Amino acid sequence: MRFTLFFLSLCRSYDDYVGxxxxxxxxxxxxxxxxxxxxxxxxxxxECETDEERLDVFNGLLLAPHLDALFDKGxxxxxxxxxxxxxxxxxxxxxxxxxxxxxxxxxxxxxxRHLKYLAWHRSKVFRGDVQTE
Numbered sequence: 001m002r003f004t005l006f007f008l009s010l011c012r013s014y015d016d017y018v019g020x021x022x023x024x025x026x027x028x029x030x031x032x033x034x035x036x037x038x039x040x041x042x043x044x045x046x047e048c049e050t051d052e053e054r055l056d057v058f059n060g061l062l063l064a065p066h067l068d069a070l071f072d073k074g075x076x077x078x079x080x081x082x083x084x085x086x087x088x089x090x091x092x093x094x095x096x097x098x099x100x101x102x103x104x105x106x107x108x109x110x111x112x113r114h115l116k117y118l119a120w121h122r123s124k125v126f127r128g129d130v131q132t133e
Contacts (some may be wrong), residue, residue: 027063027108028084038068042117047124058113066098074127080115082107087127 026037040063041054048054063071070076071099075090084105086095110118 026067027061028067028105028107029064031064036065038063038065040068040071042114043120044072056117058111058112059117061108061114062096070098071121072125074125076121076124078108078110078118080110080118082110084108085122085126090128 009073020082026032031037041048042059042060042061043053044052053059061071068078070090075087075088077085084100084102086100086133
């Protein structure tokens, strides 16, 4: 139940943040198929120190399932300006097969309130160096 409330809050918060009522979708891909979108915690539920952190909509991103899995495993993260960062462990071939074409992906719209959680994710979950091409 709490996760469902977090998902619904995240959807509303994302929608409000980008200012496009009824047009929310995955932060990165723009996918709007709500049945498959994931309300992904930036700082995992188990690592949160309080219920306030667990339910904070700024501790979440609305992601397509494959991006949620990559994010949870530390194979991708996001910079403070919303740009996707790839772990060197996520090989270019795998990125291509997953459809991670930087020309088609958009920067995640972020609030300053997301940044402390993203910094935590980069230092505790993200797997190592940034891969540049």
